[in-house]
Amino acid sequence: MQRRRFLQAAAGGLIGGALLPRGALAAADDRATVLLRAASGLYRLHPTKTGPSTLMQFNASIPGPVLRIPRDRETVVRFDNALDEPTSVHWHGLRIANAMDGVPGMTQPPVEPGRSFDYVLNPPDAGTYWYHTHLRSWAQMALGLAGVLIVEEDTPPAVDREMVIAIDDWRIDREGLFDDASLGRLHDWSHAGRIGNLITVNGKTGTRYEVRGGERIRLRLVNIANARTMSLKINEPLLQVVAIDGQPVEPFAPRDGRITLAVGQRVDVVVDFAGAPGHSSTMELLVRDDAYAIASFDYGATIARESPLESPLRLPPNPLHRVRLPEEYLQVPLRMQGGAMSRFSGATVDGREMTVSELVERKLVWAMNGVAGLPREPLFRVERGTAVSLELDNETSWPHAMHVHGHHFVRASAPGIWRDTVLLGRGERDALRFVADNPGRWLIHCHMAEHMAGGMLTWFEVT
Ligand SMILES: [Cu+2]
Structure with a gap:
């Protein structure tokens, strides 16, 4: 009985998008407080195969609830860890205070089982972000500890509706259960x-959205997978990218209609749905030469307007857009090394030189600038306001x-x-330029x- 109730709660959370009310707790100092709780729970990943899997969930939901917070005002996220292992929450892409960044051992101690941590978020930029564990994320994120975070614009943009589309990649076994056995391989x-073998959209397979002809909908696409880069195609002719990694861009139609999302990346698109009642269009995941439908947009009997809107929608600029990049930078080389099929002959760990076999014993198979794992000393230390050019060189395969x-x-x-996450192909080089102002x-x-x-x-x- 208890198990059944639990499953229903999880499913209910998905269908409704699991919107947490703003100001769920009225705090004395009038900051909105939302509650976020990590716990293990059962969830059915595959719709037809047997049995639910034991996953890690935020608020008993896969993915976690969509959190909506205001821009430039404080929101307290009271995080409770009801797991039986330590964890933390990182707010991916938010330019917030360092103490709230959620990196155990660097910005805070891990949140131990049974303990809480108040994350005070005061994000300057509106947009589509996400949150996830930052401890043993190869296991905890694979098991489900991730969700979408939306920082709302001061004035809502003129769309009829919006949809949050969090795409995940799971590895399931023959029984359709989460594949524990290969975790950490x-x-x-x-x-x-x-890389998994089951793609979910907001935690489900075969997700169907009902739309109306002429409707203008903002889609917030988020790749919350551990590792899989997703190339998506939405079979609608009137589609414009309006934001990348949360930050507004001059609207453009993606080349070949293809939207690529590496893990952690977000793309906001505005679609003017152009089909007739009864029509259905798909969102496809492109894998090499194949296309897999992972969601569909089904046109209802009524229309929203006679013909789709034509003028593109521009999102208001964020404070980030006032940052001026200079001509001169502090150049910081960052060589990415290691992995299979590379000329990797060893690296330093905690100041000690190690051979590849010593590294492999410790499961350290990647390095940056000859150091495997977190170095004791920072890659660079600069005064606030310094312009930095990270000169990335992907020497790996x-x-x-x-x-x-x-x-x-x-x-x-x-x-x-502007981005917070960049996909660098093998052998690729690029420079990431920013003002180190936080x-x-x-x-x-x-x-x-x-x-x-x-x-x-x-x-x-x-x-
Ligand atoms: Cu990598």
Whole structure:
């Protein structure tokens, strides 16, 4: 009975988008407080195969609830850890105070089982973000500890509706259960990370959305997987990208209609649904030469307007857009090394030189600038306001989704677009340029959870 109730609660959370009311708790100082609780619970990943799996969930929901918070005002997220292991919550892409960044051992101690932590969020930029565990994320994130975070614009943009579309990648076994046995497998760590065999959209397979002809809908696409880069195609002709990694861009139609999301990345699109009543269009995941429908948009009998809107929708600029990048930068080389099929001859761990076999014993299979794992000293330490150019060189045979905490950057190869996570193909080089204007200690790492766990992380300090 209890199990049945639990499953219903989880399913109910998904259908409704699990919106937490703002100001769920009226705090004395009038800051909105939301409650977020991590716990193990049962969830049925595969719709037809047997049995639910034991996963890790925020608020008994897969994915976690969609949190909506205001811009430029404080929200307290009271986080309770009801797991039987330590964890933390990282707010991916938010330019917030360092102490709230949720990185155990760097910005806070781990939140132990049975303990709480108040995350005070005061984000300057509106947009689509997400939150997830930052401890043993190769296991905890694979098991479900992730959700979408929306920082609302001061004035809601003129769309009829919006949909949050969190896409995940699960590895399930023959029984349709979460594949525990392969969790932490060295082969995944040294290759492409934990790539799954079941794609879910907001925790479900075969997700169907009802739409109306002429309707203008903002889709917030988020890749919450551990490792899989997703190439998506939505079969609608009137589609414009309006934001990338939360930050508004000049609207554009994606080339070949293809939207690529590395892990951690977000893209907001505005779709003017152009079909007739009864029509159905699909969202496809493109894998090599194949396309898999992962969700559909089904047109109802009524229409929203006679013909779709034509003028593109522009989102209001964020305070980030006032940051001016200079001509001169502090250049910081960052060589990405290791992994399978590379010329990797060893690295330093805690100041000690190690051979590849010594590294492999410790499951350290990636390095940056010759150091595997988190270095004692920062990659660079700068005064607040210093302009930095991170000169990335991917010497490995694998793509990596590099994420910088607490800041957004502009790629030298794509000026004008601010990102917090960038996909670098094998052998690729690029420079990430930003003003280090947020004091504290911040991580730089590959967001493919197995690569970070395997040593691909470093940090910098802004004084
Ligand atoms: Cu990587």
